Amino acid sequence: MIVRSYSGRSVAEALEKVRKDLGPQALIIETRTCKEAGLFGRQTGYEVVAAGEAEGETNAAARSAAPAPVPSQRRPGQLPLPRSGPAHEASQARQLLSAMVPEQTVEELNHRGDLSLEIASIRRQLARLACGHGVPTDHLGATTSQLLEERELPAEIIAECDEVIAKAGGRVPEARRSELLSRYLAKHLRTTAGIDWQQNRMLIVCGPTGVGKTTTIAKLAGDLVLRHGRRVGLVTIDTYRVGAADQLQAYADLLDMPFAVARTPAELGQVVATMTDCDNILVDTAGRSPADGTRVHELKGFCRAVPGMSVALTIAATAGRAEFAAVVERFSLLPVEHCLLTKLDECEASGRLYGCLRRHGLNIAYCTHGQEVPDDFCTADAMSIASRILAPSPQRMSAV
Known part of the structure; x- marks a missing residue:
């Protein structure tokens, strides 16, 4: 199992590099925005962290004997993952992430915004793999995806928007797509529609x-x-x-x-x-x-x-x-x-x-x-x- 970082001018470009290098079974661990040097100064780019098996590791695994079965270490609430295919990759990636970030550290820092968003993103990817979806596909359409990237919407929220459209059937007219996404995004904002001036003199x-x-x-x-x-x-x-x-x-x-x-x-x-x-x-x-x-x-x-x-x-x-x-x-x-x-x-x-x-x-x-x-x-x-x-x-x- 290897973990690599790929960058591109858009999320789609970075994902294409992942597919070419690690194949369609790669696990997307994290997506984030970054600043890249360009002809007109530093420009917004996107970085995707992915996990997969190198070709040598795959061949070695095929030649080795199957490991002895071990008792399940699944905790209550975790997704039961099969031991082959993309779900097996997710299991290996989760073990790798656990080794990289000790559980105690995660619990201590879980209330910090950045880490919470990263954990949520990883969980969404694991859930998709467990359902057999593999690497996320683009249901938003090129125009909407480009617009969201230009407006600098965080990559993990763009992925959420993709899921919203996927659940709506994938092929959604533009007007309906904008309405669905606006309602979804609005649902996660906290507004008070003014101040109660009777209570706040x-x-x-x-x-x-x-x-x-x-x-x-x-x-x-x-x-x-x-x-x-x-x-x-x-x-x-x-x-x-x-x-x-x-x-x-x-x-x-x-x-x-x-x-x-x-x-x-x-x-x-x-x-x-x-x-x-x-x-x-x-x-x-x-x-x-x-x-x-x-x-x-x-x-x-x-x-x-x-x-x-x-x-x-x-x-x-x-x-x-x-x-x-x-x-x-x-x-x-x-x-x-x-x-x-x-x-x-x-x-x-x-x-x-x-x-x-x-x-x-x-x-x-x-x-x-x-x-x-x-x-x-x-x-x-x-x-x-x-x-x-x-x-x-x-x-x-x-x-x-």
């Missing part, structure tokens, strides 16, 4: 620099005042950025809302105490770099200053995978309940965004898709986000 909005927190707060305030008729107070603790307080005060004056600046957690508590006639209070914060743990810890003090303060994390839809993960990890120090997704109109890699949202399981409450205040703002809808991945051109979300 005070909201502090945090996030990294440059994601549009202040503009988003202005949109939230405008929505609450103009559409819901609520009395809103605005507070900023951003004393770092030049003009930050002036910008938010301009919004407050425009909508006739009380406004205040708080420099310490104690001041925040005092300011909130003066806004007893407000239905809701929104607190703007300075941008914190995910690499600056000290600043995030400072923010934790403000979150604790007022009992009942809810926390919303603002993330730009244009963030790359590594940046997205770093933001979520750093701000996990705070009791984040809601996610505000900004710059959706600038996001071209909607598949990459989907993969990040799904991997980190964020509760998406609102989305912004432009600079107009209070417009270009809507409650989050899982179907709308998922549909962007399959749209022939970038979509503009409408208010809900």
